Amino acid sequence: MIIAVDGSAASGKGTLAKRLASHYDLAHLDTGALYRALGLALLRRGLGPDIVGEEEAAGHVPDLDLSLTESADIRTDEVAAMASVVAALPAVRQNFLSLQRDFASNPPHGRGAVLDGRDIGSVILPDAPFKFFIDADLEIRADRRTRELQGKGQSVMFRDVFEDMRIRDERDRGRSTAPLCAAADAVAIDTSSMDADAVFTMALSHIETGPGSK
């Protein structure tokens, strides 16, 4: 079983992907964490969003320390912004492609895989039988992210998180390679007024009764 979950920042796609993985005993890959890990590795080398070149950024992918994907250090707004910048570079995306497809075709555990990101249903796994596209109003997403970061002890303010997210959304949706967009056959869920349980229940019902279940 393969499930693709795409969506905007703080839309609830990661939470949904984790819950689906646990429910169906699937391996889960948070592909945003790959771009964040690369962003953090480049920042630590003193390379900021304005000075990193495409080949240089892409050249770091093969040797990327994948344990960074588990690090709390990738969960900052600075790293998110850097991730979004490097994710717009076609050579970077190309170098992450096989890792993601290999994970789906040969999951490290479980009975299949769920991948969440921006282009899973559209580019990485266009034949996935189950695809979701998760989105919510920007203001609501920024509010969720502000509370999440504050809950982790980061001193952030709503208006800064809102502005960072607006810019990142624009970049993710507007880039020419694999922009954030719903695959034509994805089930779209607007989570603006839904909690995580309601989103999970809706996704489950699509999986159990939708065309991909046959």
Ligand code: DC
């Ligand atoms: O899902 P996230 O917020 O952790 O993702 C961080 C950035 O990585 C996001 O702004 C865009 C990029 N990204 C991407 O371009 N493609 C993916 N499949 C996942 C993330």
